[in-house]
Amino acid sequence: MKVAYWPGCVSRGFTPELHGSMAKVAPLLDIELVELDRACCSGAGVIAEHNQELADTLNARTFALAQQVQGAELMMNICSTCQGAQSECQERLDANAEYRAHVNANLAGEGLSYEKGLTNKNFLWLLVEEIGLDTLSAKVKRPLTNLKVGPFYGCYIVRPRDRLGIDAEHPRDHYLHQVIDTLGGTVIEYAGMRKCCGFPIIMMNKEASLKQAGRHLGDAVDAEADCLVTPCPLCHLNLDLQQPIAEKVVGRELQMPVLHLPQLVGLALGLEPRELGLSRHVVRPTSVIDWSTSVVGAAA
Amino acid sequence: MAEIYKPPEEFKLRLRRYDPESGEAPYWDEHTVELEPHRSVLEAILQARDRFDGSIGIRCSCRQAICGSCGVRVNDEPALACHTHLDAARASARDGVIEIEPMGNMPVLKDLIVDMDAVHWKKVKRVTPWLINKQPVPEREYIVPRESMVDVTQTMACIQCGACVSDCLAMEVDPGFIGPAALAKAYRFVGDPRDDEHDIRLRDLAEDPQGIYDCTHCFKCVEACPKGVNPMGQIMRLRRIATADHHIVDQNNGERHEAAFTGLIRDNGILWEAELVPRSYGGASWFGKFHPAAGKELLASIPVAFYGLLRRKMTVMGVLKPHKIPSSDLKSVRAIFDKVESRPERYELNLYVTGYDEDIEEPVASAVGAEGAPTQSIEGSAP
Numbered sequence: 001m002k003v004a005y006w007p008g009c010v011s012r013g014f015t016p017e018l019h020g021s022m023a024k025v026a027p028l029l030d031i032e033l034v035e036l037d038r039a040c041c042s043g044a045g046v047i048a049e050h051n052q053e054l055a056d057t058l059n060a061r062t063f064a065l066a067q068q069v070q071g072a073e074l075m076m077n078i079c080s081t082c083q084g085a086q087s088e089c090q091e092r093l094d095a096n097a098e099y100r101a102h103v104n105a106n107l108a109g110e111g112l113s114y115e116k117g118l119t120n121k122n123f124l125w126l127l128v129e130e131i132g133l134d135t136l137s138a139k140v141k142r143p144l145t146n147l148k149v150g151p152f153y154g155c156y157i158v159r160p161r162d163r164l165g166i167d168a169e170h171p172r173d174h175y176l177h178q179v180i181d182t183l184g185g186t187v188i189e190y191a192g193m194r195k196c197c198g199f200p201i202i203m204m205n206k207e208a209s210l211k212q213a214g215r216h217l218g219d220a221v222d223a224e225a226d227c228l229v230t231p232c233p234l235c236h237l238n239l240d241l242q243q244p245i246a247e248k249v250v251g252r253e254l255q256m257p258v259l260h261l262p263q264l265v266g267l268a269l270g271l272e273p274r275e276l277g278l279s280r281h282v283v284r285p286t287s288v289i290d291w292s293t294s295v296v297g298a299a300a
Numbered sequence: 301m302a303e304i305y306k307p308p309e310e311f312k313l314r315l316r317r318y319d320p321e322s323g324e325a326p327y328w329d330e331h332t333v334e335l336e337p338h339r340s341v342l343e344a345i346l347q348a349r350d351r352f353d354g355s356i357g358i359r360c361s362c363r364q365a366i367c368g369s370c371g372v373r374v375n376d377e378p379a380l381a382c383h384t385h386l387d388a389a390r391a392s393a394r395d396g397v398i399e400i401e402p403m404g405n406m407p408v409l410k411d412l413i414v415d416m417d418a419v420h421w422k423k424v425k426r427v428t429p430w431l432i433n434k435q436p437v438p439e440r441e442y443i444v445p446r447e448s449m450v451d452v453t454q455t456m457a458c459i460q461c462g463a464c465v466s467d468c469l470a471m472e473v474d475p476g477f478i479g480p481a482a483l484a485k486a487y488r489f490v491g492d493p494r495d496d497e498h499d500i501r502l503r504d505l506a507e508d509p510q511g512i513y514d515c516t517h518c519f520k521c522v523e524a525c526p527k528g529v530n531p532m533g534q535i536m537r538l539r540r541i542a543t544a545d546h547h548i549v550d551q552n553n554g555e556r557h558e559a560a561f562t563g564l565i566r567d568n569g570i571l572w573e574a575e576l577v578p579r580s581y582g583g584a585s586w587f588g589k590f591h592p593a594a595g596k597e598l599l600a601s602i603p604v605a606f607y608g609l610l611r612r613k614m615t616v617m618g619v620l621k622p623h624k625i626p627s628s629d630l631k632s633v634r635a636i637f638d639k640v641e642s643r644p645e646r647y648e649l650n651l652y653v654t655g656y657d658e659d660i661e662e663p664v665a666s667a668v669g670a671e672g673a674p675t676q677s678i679e680g681s682a683p
Contacts, residue, residue: 014613044571096651106639212469
């Protein structure tokens, strides 16, 4: 399937391994990525906090660019925070025709216009709802047997449920569980899996921010996870990049590797850890790399 | 439209019990009650208390979701016990047993009763929750614009149940955080045109390290609130008014972070993370990094930068030079910034006030069959 692909900022900045691994994994899942390289940042909630109309206009511009991609079935992102921020803007744009017309007038200079009803899905949602777990399962070359994976959802992709379309038919707040399971891994549940990584307040209250990251990582260590997986690059910054400092804040050794979702999928689809940029993490995913060369991982 | 009557069924409850005076640790207690599935979790708890154990502690009063007394956690989510149907609670239970615990972030007095005074009410008092008016009180009523009062009715809908406080993730790591309920209450007065202390209120909440900038934007309170108060949304509005209207540059980097972030997007189209840190601490320009506060933070970030560069997560060029979107697009993005930010007044859509286009259409459509009322046309609605 062809998708209008929004990688976000951080996947091209401090987590280049996310963008890179998505590019490697997409062809294996028959996803054709048409990158929205003309679009700008979703605002991550911060621009909306500054000026709602500005955030809505910038995202309406991204949506309009996505709607111009010929043959694309939908827009796909690889950043939970973008999903949350964009869904919030889209909710307002779709809710009120007069407001939509007002925002579209801001785009008129470029000849762009957003039409109500865009489908914008995070890679996680697309994986489960468009590709399907059966198809995914059939593509698995190296089942994640014996690999204990803790899901870390982050906030923006699980709350608020109404806006994000989470219901009994679309249990999107369980999709990471389902994907880990489909890839043959063992799901490790722990207290922090749907809590906040703390990133949004890292500049304002670093201690509280890293206490959140440190606690969740510690919970995962206690639950004996080999690694975590997250669909959010901003969570990854707090959980991986900042982990050495989070260790100091919570006063315990953590050493918990955190994988991006496409990396975990890629591993199960037979790609090598190095190709997926696992060497680029601050916390070396030794457990995962060792697993991939272990009897189970290598045999697959 | 009469609902089909469903006879009583058995529901299993797992209650968290704790009596601090007993010296015993908290424990789980299971009871099976018999009630119609549309009945509430509160009715189930009361039946268990009446039939099996008179010592079960639960606080309740109105039993119709208006007094805010019976806040508990049902299957790991905060809720009003009287506002949660038994069939729904069973459906969301992990193992078919409805799990009921006291609310979080507050000390437990007994079983399902928490100490609201020690946390929730203290925080509400912290925001001076009354109208401060310096003008002479008018002889008759105050005349205020209708829209501004409709706007604050959203926060006035709060019934002080503490559900948002229970699950606030910022409070979980920083118990001193003023928190969602109290900050929503603060907006109730900042949004009220009759109040004369908006500036002092905002300055106070922005400068407090545990004030508006301590909210971690996790949407937990938005989900928790049984009355649609949207506490996090109110906190974001407090921030917006504090920075844009009152130009408050706080000691917590709140204003600088917002200015640095939006400035970097205006300049480059996408975020330049390496610049965000020094600008948030030192000031929202390239020179921000030379401010002592920025220097201190950059020093503290050395381990992060070291590993980042070592693992090629960051590159030296990436740190020193921003990514940018193509220049023609950047021009368009800047034009949007200029146009929107030069408006004399911010243009905002409050869905609480306006509702959804569909909301207007639906009741009219359903009324057609009953009364033959014509379908109301909505001007400018989407095709």
